[in-house]
Amino acid sequence: MQKTICELFAGVGGFRLAFEKNSKDWKTVWANQWEPGRKSQDAFDCYCAHFGKSPNHVNVDIAAVDKSTIPDHNLLVGGFPCQDYSVARTGATGIQGKKGVLWWQIYDVLKTKHPSFVLLENVDRLLKSPASQRGRDFGIILSCFDSEGYSVEWRVVNAAEYGFAQRRRRTFIFAYRNDTRYGTSGEDVPVEEILGKSGFFASTFPIKEIPEIFSTTFESHDIATVSETFQFAFRNTGIMRDGTIFTGESKPVEMEPTLLRDIVQHNVPEKYYLGDKIDKWDYLKGAKKIERTARNGHKYVFSEGPIAFPDPLDRPARTMLTSESTTNRSTHVIEDPDTKRLRLLTPVEAERIQGFDDEWTNTGMSERMRFFCMGNALVVGAVQKMAETMNRIFAMEKDPGAK
Template identity: 60%
Template sequence: MIKVCELFAGVGGFRLGLESASDEFKFVWANQWEPSKKVQHAFDCYVSHFGVENHVNTDISLVDKNQIPNHDLLVGGFPCQDYSVARTGAKGIQGVKGVLWWQIRDILEAKKPRFVLLENVDRLLKSPAKQRGRDFGVMLACFNDLGYSVEWRVINAAEYGFSQRRRRIFIFAFKSDTDYAKDINRENLREWIHDTGFFQKEFPIHEIKDVNGNNLISSFEDKVVEYKQEVMEYNDIVDISDNFKLEFENAGIMSNGKIYTEKTFPKYNGTFTLLKDILETDVDEKYYLDGDEAKLAKWEYLKGAKKIERTSKTGHNYIFSEGPLAFPDPIDRPARTMLTSESSVNRSTHVVRDPQTDRLRLITPMEAERLNGFKDNWTNSGMPEKFRYFCMGNALVVSLVKKMGNAIKSIVDNEEQASAYGEVAITK
């Protein structure tokens, strides 16, 4: 049994993915709270599928972390926020109020799970703009102080065969005293990324070296491989917050304060799911756009290229420009990334030409679910349609989590085998 605690649970994407991978994953506690919402639709959806037992609809900052059940794996998708910290006199070191990372950190300190799997938007690696990499550096330093090693990878679901071009960073942390961590060669962290690490088996990458075996120049599509090695030397988290800066690449590992990060390229030889593969037939008329020329003209304007003169808050004039988006969306390729505003009249909303009727329409809530790998009508639990789209704009791709669940199951099995062998050796 792998005991799991789920934070910021939403409508249950992590749970659905992990339980699809193995029935060994047992969720012992979950938390979902939507601030400023009188009706907690996501929580209601979650309990409609999994039951209310051990699922808490409370602001996580108000939860006593010591009262959370012990668990082996902590999972959650959390927002990208301001991770800066400061010294505050009597209170010591304190982060910006309301930043949810600190709630995760407090749980790690209180419960000490062996493994952690988190999901976030990929801009986390580059934020803030004035001190690139600081926020992720703060996270890594927190993990390091709590005795964890960390591997990360930015994964575009479409590059591994799924139907949405959704790019997210996944962060896998593990206690540095686990048997799994003992396999890390800290003199060659690159080896972990390419050979033995968490993501490589389920999400392989191209092996790129120059003729001398150095990871410098690519023979793959003439790409230049960018990599960096860094040692985190700091007095405390405030020191990291004030001074740390690193251009993190889309993959990397941190162990005992040593960082290796490299720009990697996905290697996938399987089949691809396209937008057309997830479309419904006999779609309700309410999703169609034709019949209102003024509305169609607005869609065309929103999707088109434009240059608009604007004035900044300081009075400076500048030209805001954006390129065109395909209108309608091509259905013979994976879909663009869904946002929480999906279905509203805005530039990012998907508009397709229905292959059955040859008419323009929005994607349906069920199609939005399919783009994230949820079961049909997963969110059809009494919530308004607008919020169904909102939930899918916030959700992760369940199929990616299932693949990661396979990897975690294998790691835990190996841990248990190593522990069993150790007990036998002691007995003898």
């Protein structure tokens, strides 16, 4: 089987970089990146700076793309936002998802191109959204895959627990067509074996034994009915096959993480130091209770706990957000190991936290956008580990006897 990739919501190319670092055999045949509402398409320009300009590197709204024009591919990848995935019945025209929700674009590609495998990334709260109907959104996604003949494995992975420099928890979704060799080879394998040892995620990110596995089935395969009625307590590990969902809470077999101390730069320019702004940062990072008034006049107390200030160098970084480097509670502040003064991270340090090459985003965009792009990115090394597992799966598709 050819190692061909279609990359949606490509950003600055984290998925592609990870797969190409793993093996030059992987070929990205089509990629799409579009930042709505921005005249400057910095992430796309960065992507092209590293991977070249090509008619198959597309900088338009994915909703405007005729999915039949996308080249055939065997692996669909992408990191997509956690949104409201609900659908509404629209009479004779069937069902319709909310406009602008990017999951439906992925679904359109599935229905049109039927790739053998799919690897997606999302935030960890996807499994519990929305608060009013826990698990509905992920249930809709699983139902969509099931309707197209796919099985799905998922795992919430904290990158730091597997040796990386960031405590970034993300939901990864691996789907495979049931008629692939990988799919048929697992038909008689017990769920406990797949989730605990032999499955895609268990073989990539080892875990301890799962103490209890819970299950449920879809009462209906109609996606609108799923949207209206489905509710389930998804745990951080699971599989859906033949319309039945199995899930359990797993704990990692942890590796030694990369520490902030291991990735900091030396001789950092003065502009990154806090100077006399310490009091404001003390307030932002500290615990607080603030009385607020809701729109209906109801008064309540907003409270939040403290964040370490400065961020300890003997731990991995916290989750990096798109607001990194701004005067914001979530921004990292460290004590420079050379000067012992407090400062912000540099763009290169942000790139290292995500596992990108130094100066990856130094392609003409502003420094603020470099941090924004890193806050949107994924941990490259974690995807590299998944790419290694994908190598073995693709080898099995080519040669059933391969290990």
